[in-house]
Amino acid sequence: MPVSNEELRNRLLQERAYLLEQLTRSGENEYRGAGYGNHIADDATETFEQAKEVSLQRNETSLLWLVDHALEKFELGTYGICEACGAPIDRARLKALPYALYCLDCQAQIEQRR
Numbered sequence: 741m742p743v744s745n746e747e748l749r750n751r752l753l754q755e756r757a758y759l760l761e762q763l764t765r766s767g768e769n770e771y772r773g774a775g776y777g778n779h780i781a782d783d784a785t786e787t788f789e790q791a792k793e794v795s796l797q798r799n800e801t802s803l804l805w806l807v808d809h810a811l812e813k814f815e816l817g818t819y820g821i822c823e824a825c826g827a828p829i830d831r832a833r834l835k836a837l838p839y840a841l842y843c844l845d846c847q848a849q850i851e852q853r854r
């Protein structure tokens with residue numbers, strides 16, 4: 741039986757709570773959240789830039805950005821859509837990686853370019 745959006749969203753919320761706890765424990769209080777609602781596109785770009793910078797320092801922070809970003813996409817109704825080609829991401833992939841940004845094909849292409 742395929743995993744439901746509801747279940748994926750719950751898993752993302754759990755992951756988010758866990759990551760926030762980890763960050764709080766390690767004394768990192770810099771994270772300001774992705775800002776739901778207003779100026780989502782601007783926020784996403786800005787947050788992405790921030791995430792790129794901090795990802796070098798803290799893996800949890802970049803993971804938290806991905807989780808927040810995925811939750812934002814639920815609000816926008818674009819959850820589960822590949823950000824590169826716009827095709828639906830395979831459900832099995834989402835089940836394994838609820839915050840996946842790309843479908844398998846695009847992910848493979850991106851990794852090849854590295």
Ligand SMILES: [Zn+2]
Nearest residue numbers: 822825843846
């Ligand atoms: Zn794709």
